[in-house]
Amino acid sequence: MRAPFIVAILVLIVLLGWWLWPKHPVSAPAAAVPVNAGHATLLDFPIRLAAVGTVQALNTVDVKVRVDGQLARVAFNEGQDVKAGQLLAQLDQGPLTAQLRQAEAAQRKDQASLDNARLDLARFSKLVGIGAATTQSVDTAKSQVESFAASVAADAALVQSDRLQLGFTTLYAPFTGRVGAREADLGAIVHPADTTGIVTVTQMEPIEVLFSVPQDGLTDLLAGQAKAPLPVDVSTRSGSTELASGSLVFIDSLVDATTGQIKLKASFTNQDRKLWPGELVNARVLIRTDKQRLAVPSRAVVNTQNGTQLYTVGPNGKAQLRPVQVGVSVDGMTEIRGGVTAADLIVFDGQSRLNPGARVAAKVVAATPDTAADAANTGTVGDPS
Numbered sequence: 001m002r003a004p005f006i007v008a009i010l011v012l013i014v015l016l017g018w019w020l021w022p023k024h025p026v027s028a029p030a031a032a033v034p035v036n037a038g039h040a041t042l043l044d045f046p047i048r049l050a051a052v053g054t055v056q057a058l059n060t061v062d063v064k065v066r067v068d069g070q071l072a073r074v075a076f077n078e079g080q081d082v083k084a085g086q087l088l089a090q091l092d093q094g095p096l097t098a099q100l101r102q103a104e105a106a107q108r109k110d111q112a113s114l115d116n117a118r119l120d121l122a123r124f125s126k127l128v129g130i131g132a133a134t135t136q137s138v139d140t141a142k143s144q145v146e147s148f149a150a151s152v153a154a155d156a157a158l159v160q161s162d163r164l165q166l167g168f169t170t171l172y173a174p175f176t177g178r179v180g181a182r183e184a185d186l187g188a189i190v191h192p193a194d195t196t197g198i199v200t201v202t203q204m205e206p207i208e209v210l211f212s213v214p215q216d217g218l219t220d221l222l223a224g225q226a227k228a229p230l231p232v233d234v235s236t237r238s239g240s241t242e243l244a245s246g247s248l249v250f251i252d253s254l255v256d257a258t259t260g261q262i263k264l265k266a267s268f269t270n271q272d273r274k275l276w277p278g279e280l281v282n283a284r285v286l287i288r289t290d291k292q293r294l295a296v297p298s299r300a301v302v303n304t305q306n307g308t309q310l311y312t313v314g315p316n317g318k319a320q321l322r323p324v325q326v327g328v329s330v331d332g333m334t335e336i337r338g339g340v341t342a343a344d345l346i347v348f349d350g351q352s353r354l355n356p357g358a359r360v361a362a363k364v365v366a367a368t369p370d371t372a373a374d375a376a377n378t379g380t381v382g383d384p385s
Contacts, residue, residue, distance in 0.1 A: 031359075032317070032359040032360055032361035033319075033350065033353050033354055033358055033359065033360055033361065034350060034361045034363065035311075035313075035347045035348075035349060035350030035351065035353075035354070035360055035361070035362055035363070036347070036348045036349035036350060036362075036363050036365045037313055037345050037346060037347045037348060037360075037362040037363070037364060037365070038345070038346065038348055038364055038365050038366055038367050039342055039343070039344070039345065039346065039367065040294045040295060040296045040336055040340060040341075040342050040344070040346060040367065041294075041295055041296075041342075041366075041367045042292045042293065042294060042295070042342075043292070043293060043295040043333055043335075044289055044290065044291050044292065044293070045289065045290040045293050045295070045327070045328055045330050045333075045335055046286055046288075046289045046290075046330060047220075047286070047287055047288050047289065047290060047328060047330075048284040048285060048286050048287065048330075049213040049214075049217045049221070049284070049285050049287055050213075050282065050283065050284045051211040051212055051213050051264075051282075051283055052211065052237070052280060052281070052282060052283070053209040053210055053211030053234065053266075053280070053281050053282070053283035054209065054210050054211070054278065054279070054280060054281075055207060055208070055209050055275045055276060055277055055278060055279040055280075055281060056207070056208050056209070056210050056265075056277060056278075057177075057202045057203050057204065057207060057208075057277040058203045058206065058207065058208060059174075059175055059177070059201075059202075059203040060200065060201070060202045060203070060277070061174055061175075061200065061201050062183075062196065062197040062199075062200045063088060063089075063171055063173075063174070063197045063198050063199055063200070063201060064192060064194065064196075064197030064198065065091060065168065065169075065171065065190045065191070065192055065194075065197070065198065066168040066192055067091070067096065067165050067168045067169060067192065068189070068190070068191050068192070069091030069092055069095070069096075069169055069189070069190065070091060070092040070187060070188070070189050070190075071089060071091060071092075071184050071185070071186055071187060071188050071189075071190055071198070072090055072091055072092040072093075072186075072187075073089060073090040073186075074088075074089050074182060074186055074198075075087045075088055075089060075090070076088050076089070076179050076182075076199065077179075078179065078180065078181050078182055078199075079178065079179065079180070080178070080179050081176075081177070081178050081204075082173040082176065082177060082178070082179055082201065083173065083176050084173055084174065084175045084176045085172050085173060086172060086173045087170065087171075087172055088171045088172060088173055088179070088198065088199060088201075089170075089171045089184075089198045089199070090169060090170050090171065091169035091170075091190070092169070093166060093169050096162065096165050096166040096169060097166060099162050099165070100159065100162035100163060100165075100166055103155065103158045103159045103162045104159050106155050106158070107152060107155030107156060107158075107159055110148055110151040110152045110155050111152050111155075113148045113151070114145065114148035114149055114151070114152050117141065117144040117145045117147075117148050118145050120141045120144065121138070121141035121142055121144070121145050124137045124138045124141045125138055125141075171198055173201055174201060175201065175203055176203065176205075177201045177202050177203040177204055178201070178202050178204050179199045179200070179201055179202075180199060180200040180201075180202065181199070181200075182198070182199055183196040183197055183198055183199055183200070184196070184197070184198050202277055204270060204273060204277075205269060205270050205271055205273075206267055206268060206269050206270055207267075207268055207270040207275050207277070208249070208265050208266065208267050208268070209232070209234055209246075209265070209266045209268065209275070209281060209283050210263065210264075210265050211263075211264055211265075211266075211283040212256070212259070212261035212262060212263050212264065213261065213262060213264060213285070214260060214261060214262075215255045215260050215261065215262055217287060218251075218255070218262055220287040220288060221248075221251060221264075221285070221287055222251065224287050224288060225248060225251060229247035229248050229249065230247065230248040230285050230286055230287060231245065231246075231247060231248075231285070231286045232245070232246050232247060232248050232266035232283060232284065232285045232286070233245050233283075233284050233286075234246075234266075234268070234275065234281040234282060234283050234284075235281065235282045235284075236281065236282070237280055237281065237282060239282055243274045243275060243281060244268045244269075244270065244272075244274055244275055245268070246266045246267050246268035246269070247266060247267060248264060248265075248266050248285055249265055249266060249267045250263075250264065250265035251263075251264055252264070264283075264285065266283065266285070290327075290328075290335070293327065293335045293336075293337075294335065294336045294337075294340075294341075294342060295333045295334060295335055295336060295367070296310070296333070296334055296336055296346055296348070296367060297332060297333060297334070297348050297367055297368060297369060298329050298332050298333060298334045298369075299332075299348065299349065300334075300346055300347060300348045300349075300351070301324075301326060301334055302321070302351055306323065307323055308323070308324055308325070308326050309321050309322060309323050309324060310322055310324050310336075310339065310340055310346055310347070311346070311347035311351045311354055312340065312344050312345060312346055312347065313345040313346075313347065313360050313362050317359055317360055317362075318357050318358065318359055318360060319347065319351075319354045319355070319356060319357065319358045319359075319360050320356060321356045322339055322340060323339055324336055324337075324338060324339030324340055325337040325338040325339055331369055332369030333367075333369050345362065345364070347360070347362070348365060348367070349365075
């Protein structure tokens with residue numbers, strides 16, 4: 001009877017000790033961090049050199065008078081498009097017309113004298129043959145002919161000069177373009193020495209953009225331009241609106257030693273008039289395209305003290321932080337040159353809540369560009385390597 005009693009007492013003691021022993025709460029496993037993840041994709045990366053450029057007209061002329069006169073007619077409206085050879089303005093032609101007529105009258109007078117002198121020469125030449133005139137009279141008649149001929153030639157030159165002067169009273173557009181503000185008032189006396197003319201004409205089509213890029217891209221520029229004119233795109237200074245697409249037409253022959261920059265010039269048809277002379281724009285010249293490079297959204301890249309890294313999701317569902325080598329970034333996508341493969345599951349969004357080894361609840365999504373990067377950087381790349 002003692003043995004069962006002792007066993008019962010021992011069991012009671014064990015139960016009582018288990019009941020009274022201090023217990024520690026069991027910690028629940030950490031919840032998985034929700035993230036968006038996906039696989040790297042293959043993309044073409046256009047490599048561009050970017051700079052701020054200035055729109056320049058091919059031709060800009062301040063139309064000035066070449067003779068003194070009173071402005072009698074203005075044949076344009078400010079801001080009007082004009083064609084080459086179109087009438088712009090006219091000076092009072094009265095004084096120069098009278099001067100031309102005077103010169104023409106003098107020419108006709110001298111021409112009549114020349115004709116008479118030639119008749120005298122012909123008569124004396126016949127008379128000298130029969131002994132009715134002397135040789136001296138023939139020589140005098142010849143000198144008279146030569147003198148009047150010189151006078152007629154001088155009169156002809158003066159008539160031509162006066163006609164030119166009269167022609168200068170009419171001003172025409174030197175090329176097709178757009179006129180600016182009128183610079184002289186109707187009825188004003190204008191002179192060739194005036195600091196301003198009648199109006200400025202600016203060529204709008206085609207038009208050019210002048211900009212400078214670092215000398216480091218010169219080798220790629222020269223190589224690409226030797227094959228075909230390199231494409232150039234321009235946008236507004238904010239980068240929000242594309243304005244025009246054209247081609248590179250000029251690479252300067254000298255690098256600016258003080259800045260390490262080289263000047264470039266691109267040409268645009270500008271038929272829609274989106275480019276305006278003097279305007280500041282963003283210019284981007286495409287120097288090459290890197291084909292089919294491994295890429296991830298730029299937002300997936302984590303910059304740490306240890307370099308550039310990416311979070312990946314391992315087979316066990318835990319986060320891993322892996323160092324990677326990155327290339328250029330274009331339109332919200334970044335080239336990955338090493339460290340991950342296309343088979344790796346890469347965290348695109350939510351990595352700010354991760355630590356290496358953390359459990360991950362991954363939602364698989366497509367590798368879409370970083371829209372935030374697009375707003376800040378519309379495809380501008382400055383890596384010519």
